[in-house]
Amino acid sequence: xxxxxxxFLRITSTAAVAAAVPWPRPxxxxxxxxxxxxxxxxxxxxxxxxxxxxxxxxxxxxGSVLDAxxxxxxxxxxxxxxxxxxxxxxxxxDGHVTLDACVQDHEGRAGSVAFVEHFANPVRIARAVMERxxxxxxxxxxxxxxxxxxxxxERRITLPGVQAEWKxxxxxxxxxxxxxxxxxxxxxxLAVDTxxxxxxxxxxxxxxxxxxxxxxxxxxxxxxxxVDGEVGAACATGTGExxxxxxxxxxxVELMRQGVDPTEACRQAVDRIVRRSGNIDGHQVGFLALRxxxxxxxxxxxxxxxxxxxDASGHRLLESGHVRxxxx
Numbered sequence: 001x002x003x004x005x006x007x008f009l010r011i012t013s014t015a016a017v018a019a020a021v022p023w024p025r026p027x028x029x030x031x032x033x034x035x036x037x038x039x040x041x042x043x044x045x046x047x048x049x050x051x052x053x054x055x056x057x058x059x060x061x062x063g064s065v066l067d068a069x070x071x072x073x074x075x076x077x078x079x080x081x082x083x084x085x086x087x088x089x090x091x092x093x094d095g096h097v098t099l100d101a102c103v104q105d106h107e108g109r110a111g112s113v114a115f116v117e118h119f120a121n122p123v124r125i126a127r128a129v130m131e132r133x134x135x136x137x138x139x140x141x142x143x144x145x146x147x148x149x150x151x152x153x154e155r156r157i158t159l160p161g162v163q164a165e166w167k168x169x170x171x172x173x174x175x176x177x178x179x180x181x182x183x184x185x186x187x188x189x190l191a192v193d194t195x196x197x198x199x200x201x202x203x204x205x206x207x208x209x210x211x212x213x214x215x216x217x218x219x220x221x222x223x224x225x226x227v228d229g230e231v232g233a234a235c236a237t238g239t240g241e242x243x244x245x246x247x248x249x250x251x252x253v254e255l256m257r258q259g260v261d262p263t264e265a266c267r268q269a270v271d272r273i274v275r276r277s278g279n280i281d282g283h284q285v286g287f288l289a290l291r292x293x294x295x296x297x298x299x300x301x302x303x304x305x306x307x308x309x310x311d312a313s314g315h316r317l318l319e320s321g322h323v324r325x326x327x328x
Contacts, residue, residue: 041310043189044237048308065193069201076187084185089205094212100219101126101203106229112137114219118154123203188235190290216240222250238285262289263297302326
């Protein structure tokens with residue numbers, strides 16, 4: 001058994017007790033590069049811990065880095081108690097739960113789906129679009145038809161509690177963003193394996209009570225996710241419109257290409273949003289960045305943006321730096 005395999009098995013063994021042991025309290029951190037050959041997995045928000053645990057298991061079992069980021073976020077998609085990802089998410093203002101997802105690999109190949117209903121794992125469909133078609137993005141009814149034709153099974157479910165919340169909201173139909181409230185908390189995941197190969201994924205049910213047909217940054221390559229095997233990868237979470245307007249994840253990766261470290265690259269992208277967006281009170285945006293050498297970083301508009309990290313040191317939850325403090 002080689003050293004890389006032993007390292008995976010040693011850290012993966014800790015995942016078995018993760019459910020019984022509280023995760024460490026978030027701490028703000030800046031990471032230095034790890035020794036060559038050390039894998040790193042990072043994901044947005046607290047639910048990233050579960051995603052990371054699965055991704056780490058996939059890597060430890062010999063799966064590819066793309067396998068890891070797809071199956072990692074699929075765990076969160078399958079959690080019907082999650083109100084911002086998968087079919088457990090809050091609906092749009094017409095009562096439809098519509099889902100968006102994308103993937104990108106080390107070579108820059110990408111796949112994406114947007115505005116799809118009735119499928120448990122849009123991230124797997126996004127991967128199939130990448131691997132089985134000449135296209136990058138499929139949307140709406142066409143994406144759903146293609147998914148059915150390519151072996152993906154529909155799952156139609158109704159969650160009474162979610163529907164009751166939507167009906168209560170519909171009485172006034174007001175959208176009032178509140179930073180860090182589970183409303184548009186995308187799960188984005190980035191990973192680099194022992195061979196230095198990168199991949200990323202992103203999946204969401206989008207902004208709660210959005211206009212029917214709205215699509216945010218999550219399935220858009222260069223906005224919600226961008227991977228460049230020569231440089232690194234980045235993903236975004238929060239109010240998608242703000243991210244799209246600055247091509248957020250692409251901006252972070254290009255800053256790293258210029259030699260900016262991951263944390264500072266995320267901070268500069270956040271600063272660009274704040275400068276250009278006028279009144280964004282209550283709108284949260286957070287970026288994660290993973291450099292090809294394993295160094296990572298994060299930054300957000302408001303405090304409270306947490307992210308999960310799995311590496312040779314184990315699994316932990318950190319909190320990013322921020323430019324504003326949220327006062328509820």
